Amino acid sequence: MIDFSCDYNCGCAPEILAALTAANESQHATYGLDAISARAKEKIRAAVGNPDADVFFLVGGTQTNATVLSSILRPWEGVVSAASGHIAVHESGAVEATGHKVLPVEADACGRIEPETLRAYLRGFYADDTYPHMVQPGAVYLSHPTEYGGLYSAAALREIRATCDEYGLSLFVDGARLAYALASPETDVTLPLLGKVCDVFYIGGTKCGALLGEAVVFRRSQKHFFTAHKQRGALLAKGFLLGLQFDTLFSDDLYLRLGRQGTECALALREGLRAMGVAFRPESGSNQQFPVLSSEQLQKLDGKIGYEIWQRLADGSAVIRLCASWRTTREDVDAVLGALRV
Amino acid sequence: MIDFSCDYNCGCAPEILAALTAANESQHATYGLDAISARAKEKIRAAVGNPDADVFFLVGGTQTNATVLSSILRPWEGVVSAASGHIAVHESGAVEATGHKVLPVEADACGRIEPETLRAYLRGFYADDTYPHMVQPGAVYLSHPTEYGGLYSAAALREIRATCDEYGLSLFVDGARLAYALASPETDVTLPLLGKVCDVFYIGGTKCGALLGEAVVFRRSQKHFFTAHKQRGALLAKGFLLGLQFDTLFSDDLYLRLGRQGTECALALREGLRAMGVAFRPESGSNQQFPVLSSEQLQKLDGKIGYEIWQRLADGSAVIRLCASWRTTREDVDAVLGALRV
């Protein structure tokens, strides 16, 4: 069965496995203080275009979100997130477990916080005389791409940054699937732009070709984040395992190439489906596609193509998720389209 | 340089790398719900001799300690630990970050809580009329072996269990280096015994031949631990990576063999050093040895043998840590002894 169900259900890119194998017998300084991690950080600083960036390698997304947010918020502050955001829904209250409320705002159809929504929220918050009795907004959490494949534009991020500056908020971007966004022709957001507008963001490894790992990039030096992430159980004893993967991902543009593979396949799939008259809910320009298929169409896929039901609709049709990844091939795409054409 | 500095500064046992390589291309259910993890859990249940045991795979030790303890304690409870215990000293307050106090008691020279110490502590606690104003002891944390290589006997663990029962405490054993304890001729503690006396314990992978990973074994089913460890950022998206390592470790007695390698080398080293008149602080029956060496002896090792200074003494001598591991060979041991004999 050809798999479009998920982008984190197999191992890693061959280059990473090779690097892992090569390094397996050597000794490495522990807790991420090894030479390979140092080299990987240097490469990331170069890719981000900020020699002062402070880079840390963590293991997974929920861990990263809670660890970063708890390190930048003060106790009376919460984090503004799309109501559909990952931290608001699917992280088992990890942020709240560190004492901070997630402050939900309405997102657009593809899960983005529109700049005007954020501004209106903050204006409204401070217009309410009782605001000192409420959780103070201390940071904004975005994901790029969103959980629904939504992509921010550089202009939108700059506007959100300006609003954050106006109200004294930090900006944090969850880049669990960042490779696929960087590869999309439908957004002009780059690593240097993220490095500039975000106080902190992360470059996702787990879903973008690594075995596991997320590279957290702070705009400025973070004297105490080492202790902070140790405290949250996010410091890996064999830190070189993470550094090594990012060292590989940031060699020979591998990270961008893996992202391109996933996104190009997804967009080819979108084009093919559109040509068949299939609608999308929502539209996405990155590696996850959400076509609405009839029950007949779904039957045609069953047993051939792995996919995920996103939302069952009343008439037997459904929104499904077809998730391309760095491993997806054009043949896989053709297989989906072929199955539907039968 | 022959490395005795640390047991977590390289990759994994070749069997694990091979298994990882073999599984890299396949698809696996996510979040630890995959078939390999299921198989690994079955093997661990068998090894522990408890078909009802509930097994979870987490990434690292600090994460495991804080996640497990916060899931078994109530807000007004703390955890009794040796004052020198890892959670009390070297986890950056991970337990306190979940709201719970670590209640330190004096350990013996090799870091163990003596059964009588625990009993005296609890007796004293409840004898103080003001105890309702204090953190209530809710669990006991031990490590086996301890941070100083100390080993509990089965009798000591049974006694501690009885005291826990008497006072309504849970018993949690940190087995970050458990393989080396299981292999030691100087303790009769077995996996089935741990499965019986502990409410929960873990089988360390990171320091015992895996790339990363700790297998948490609860005596009884834990309906909500899935959510609990997701909340603490301890649920790995590609959970099969952990399951696969423990599946390998619990095939063909690999876990025990790796432990034996480390402990036998350490004991051979101890024997050789003792024969030279070297003293130990403390004595250890597992993979870490803490000889007291003179400055002349230290000079003989420098540049040849990797070790860690544990405590500098006034006369220029020092307690050092020589840490054998699953990778250490008899040749490595001979190299240390040979260097000192020169």
Add this chain to the structure above:
Amino acid sequence: MIDFSCDYNCGCAPEILAALTAANESQHATYGLDAISARAKEKIRAAVGNPDADVFFLVGGTQTNATVLSSILRPWEGVVSAASGHIAVHESGAVEATGHKVLPVEADACGRIEPETLRAYLRGFYADDTYPHMVQPGAVYLSHPTEYGGLYSAAALREIRATCDEYGLSLFVDGARLAYALASPETDVTLPLLGKVCDVFYIGGTKCGALLGEAVVFRRSQKHFFTAHKQRGALLAKGFLLGLQFDTLFSDDLYLRLGRQGTECALALREGLRAMGVAFRPESGSNQQFPVLSSEQLQKLDGKIGYEIWQRLADGSAVIRLCASWRTTREDVDAVLGALRV
């Protein structure tokens, strides 16, 4: 100026001040272990009709909500609340600060969670396959009356209790203004009913004639709540101050009489305003009334009657809050109506 702005902006009922004065010179056991507190608890157990009820006196509402909820929830659990509930909006994230998410559900116009809403929420929660990745609902929080004066019926509370039983949730009722609800002819909820359907509820003192204080009533003995509320800073050193107030409130039906004064005045006011054709948003059967007044009507009140603007409407009219209390008199009510009739 006649004050309808608030029910907690002055001191206490004269009976309480007298009792306080009488007890001022005597010695009392500390931390609520005094004889007066014991007597007050006995009276509350009798009023609730549950000799096994465990009663604690805390200082204020936010403190009580966070302390009680954190003592009954497990780390992975959150509390279901109306989106407009006090814990969800106006407690500065006190519940989240203890690590628990507030799970908002839509309330009806007067702030109540309808039994069907709760059932639908829980059904939907468990129908979503991803629910183990979400905060688990562990308790339901209601206020009676609500922040908007809404009143539950006994039937509604029984239905909610049944749903809680079905899904294994605790039921907690915030009774900050309970006296006014108990006095309302528009609900059949009584103290014994609350004692029966709630796992825990509280009898508000601060807004109902006391200087300060809330009496928390648990259906069953709570061995560790003494320590739990000490830990949250909610144990008063001079606990007799709270016990004494509730002893007075539960003597000669004072609590009910104070509630009746507030609610009867509010309902007389409602009747008078209705007779003038005034609408309410929402309708309320307890001590807070929310009439919609035109700008002309507002001007007539200004300088004569203290009130609070609740919501400004586009045409210059506004929803205001007229808050009667145990101190309000029929003359005060007539003054409002008279001012509007001019």
Add this chain to the structure above:
Amino acid sequence: MIDFSCDYNCGCAPEILAALTAANESQHATYGLDAISARAKEKIRAAVGNPDADVFFLVGGTQTNATVLSSILRPWEGVVSAASGHIAVHESGAVEATGHKVLPVEADACGRIEPETLRAYLRGFYADDTYPHMVQPGAVYLSHPTEYGGLYSAAALREIRATCDEYGLSLFVDGARLAYALASPETDVTLPLLGKVCDVFYIGGTKCGALLGEAVVFRRSQKHFFTAHKQRGALLAKGFLLGLQFDTLFSDDLYLRLGRQGTECALALREGLRAMGVAFRPESGSNQQFPVLSSEQLQKLDGKIGYEIWQRLADGSAVIRLCASWRTTREDVDAVLGALRV
């Protein structure tokens, strides 16, 4: 029975009761934003000699300690305290419940942290290469007087301040019994000195003549402490109740006079006991005295004098606590001495 058992087991100074009675019928702005609280803050700022001081009124000591510390510490920081300090022993883990470890250091016999002890602790902490894996010291907690009546000198506080500056720590002084320290001839610490050396301290009301209440004094404006203390359940709805008490305490030197009454009685008692050859454990210059009495002496007190057993000694003698307060009279002191002389 003449009571020396406790300084918080009765009501308040008559002046406070009178003020409370006088204000009972009036309306006051809520949440501490009332005119009386404003006036009280002004008086405290004047007494402290710092017009920029930010003053808040909280209800009790444990609440104040946890609320203040959690507002000044970052997640990875803990608070250095005497091992015998109130936050380390008798607050049910209130500080840990906010996520922060209490870092115990050895105190001298009367519970004080000696400046050199603090310096040595911090020097040692940073000399240990593994310190990034440990909780970072972020603040120092002292009590003046200590739980054992110990008094700091101005020189000691200045030295501790200098050490805090050197290592970047905040200094917080718990003044639950501050009135008695300010009145002692055995220390030169004044309110202006505390205002100068502390980042934050509090002026205890509960044990010094008020019904309840502690005045927290920050050296600099705290924009978010209103929200922070609301979040911890420490914001009183009827805040004027606290403001009014401190307004009274800081009128006509009442606070100092009440303190003087307690301390002078205690010192007279000490003198009388010393003249009888009684020893003290420890020596105290404030309102609590800790004489060692033989079993015969204890029998002479029994039934006549209320006291507290502090520590039973092997020979039947005991260290007891005789606690004078603002209510104690010279006649009470004579009664103790007379009983022993019989």
